Amino acid sequence: MRIENLHSEIKSYLDSSPLNRVEELAIDRIFTYPLVAIAGAGDPLFKKMKDPSVIGEHFLLPEEWLPGAETVISYFIPFSEQIRKANRKSGLPAKEWVYGRYEGEQFNESLRKFIVDYINDTGEGKALAPMLDNRFQIVDRLSSNWSERHAAYIAGLGTFSLSRSLISSKGCAGRYGNIITTIPFPVTARAYSDLYEHCNFCGECIKRCPARAISMSVPDRGAGMEKEVCANYSRDVLFPRFNPRPGCGKCQTAVPCEERIPDII
Numbered sequence: 001m002r003i004e005n006l007h008s009e010i011k012s013y014l015d016s017s018p019l020n021r022v023e024e025l026a027i028d029r030i031f032t033y034p035l036v037a038i039a040g041a042g043d044p045l046f047k048k049m050k051d052p053s054v055i056g057e058h059f060l061l062p063e064e065w066l067p068g069a070e071t072v073i074s075y076f077i078p079f080s081e082q083i084r085k086a087n088r089k090s091g092l093p094a095k096e097w098v099y100g101r102y103e104g105e106q107f108n109e110s111l112r113k114f115i116v117d118y119i120n121d122t123g124e125g126k127a128l129a130p131m132l133d134n135r136f137q138i139v140d141r142l143s144s145n146w147s148e149r150h151a152a153y154i155a156g157l158g159t160f161s162l163s164r165s166l167i168s169s170k171g172c173a174g175r176y177g178n179i180i181t182t183i184p185f186p187v188t189a190r191a192y193s194d195l196y197e198h199c200n201f202c203g204e205c206i207k208r209c210p211a212r213a214i215s216m217s218v219p220d221r222g223a224g225m226e227k228e229v230c231a232n233y234s235r236d237v238l239f240p241r242f243n244p245r246p247g248c249g250k251c252q253t254a255v256p257c258e259e260r261i262p263d264i265i
């Protein structure tokens with residue numbers, strides 16, 4: 001199987017799936033076309049995820065999810081202009097955004113399943129999506145045994161940032177997905193060497209955050225966003241108002257990294 005063929009199948013799925021639309025808000029597309037990259041299942045960075053300073057021992061390696069794993073397919077699906085634009089206002093999230101996050105994740109789940117079934121049905125190899133597997137677990141509320149953003153970093157899709165978003169060449173406003181497979185697709189070269197290379201530390205996301213969860217003052221650059229503060233804002237302010245759609249995303253919209261890699265400053 002060629003990765004180009006899989007990429008075209010994913011694009012066709014984005015075009016045709018009714019789950020990529022929200023009729024009640026006249027949203028024609030939640031997501032636009034994806035970026036797709038491939039990590040080697042044996043990349044040493046996966047082992048590094050087991051380090052307590054990164055994720056921890058509970059992180060499962062690709063081989064532990066799927067024996068015989070050769071590669072990890074990683075994709076980024078950017079939110080459409082309609083959804084991003086609506087959320088550029090300050091304060092509470094736009095209705096379009098919270099639907100994009102909630103209904104959008106239902107689409108993303110269906111996309112992961114589509115890719116897994118597509119690969120398994122060809123008989124050329126096996127595939128599994130950790131997020132759809134019943135072993136997937138969230139530990140201590142904020143950490144899990146697989147991380148799609150870390151896998152995306154390893155695959156060469158983008159780097160981390162002050163707001164903890166992953167900034168790809170199509171920005172940070174969107175969703176990620178991963179499929180582990182026994183097919184040895186050609187591995188994508190990482191075009192960066194620093195964990196935060198795509199973030200220019202402009203601080204615009206600090207001004208956008210209604211919960212004051214992001215700060216330059218945290219010594220470790222990677223801890224610029226305090227997950228607990230963001231999660232509490234979602235639980236206390238957004239969930240009662242938008243249940244079951246407590247999305248925020250102010251730090252991903254109206255910022256220089258919304259839809260591209262920001263200029264160095």
Ligand code: SF4
Pocket residue numbers: 161162163164165198199200201202203204205206255256257262
């Ligand atoms: S707004 Fe600026 S500081 Fe914040 S994540 Fe984007 S590039 Fe980095």
Ligand code: SF4
Pocket residue numbers: 163208209210211212213214225229230231233248249250251252
């Ligand atoms: S999602 Fe909202 S609350 Fe959380 S860090 Fe971003 S702007 Fe702040």
